[in-house]
Amino acid sequence: MGKLLDEFVLIVNNLSEKVGGSIKWVSFGLVGIGVYEVFARFVLNSPTEWGYELLQMFGASMYVLSWAYLHYTDHHVKIGIFYDALPESARKIIDILCAIFLHIPLMGALSYVSFKRMWRSWEIGEKSIETTWYPPLGPLKTIIFIGILLFTLQTISRLITDIKKLIKCQRKKKSQEAT
Secondary structure, eight states: OHHHHHHHHHHHHHHHHHHHHHHTTHHHHHHHHHHHHHIIIIISSOOOSSHHHHHHHHHHHHHHHHHHHHHHTTOSOOOHHHHTTSOHHHHHHHHHHHIIIIIHHHHHHHHHHHHHHHHHHHHHTOBOOSSTTOOBSHHHHHHHHHHHHHHHHHHHHHHHHHHHHHHHHHHHHHHHHHO
8 A cells, every 4th residue: 555655646746747847938938928918909900809818828827736736845835933933743743634625625626616617617607707808717617627636646645655754754853762
């Protein structure tokens, strides 16, 4: 069972790293679209129908697909002044409890809801009504679902890793007490 969990953690961590490393390139698309939209609007006096909404879609995609990577690399927001002052075993206990009672239930619910919304969007051919461009929302909602699902898997991977680290801390503490 331990080997299977190790493989799961490795696969999820690699996936988070690859998606996180790749999604940063979307920022160049964001900048390009933004520059073109500003140029078209203020220099050519011919704003696009699609620029503003495409910026939102690219930004949302980049945002949601980066969550798992940020969790994997431990760059998410936390109150470091208190957390960092605790011993490693206490930090791991807090991480484990928060994952079990807060993070996994929340991410599970968000995964379920985002899947239902994605499925419904494709089913009815949902289109955005923000602009006169009317782009389909299925692709964006699919990306949102994938990002939330990756974040959920990364949370489970992190939980497994934290439990192993806590066990290691406990063993180290016992061996120090024995000597």
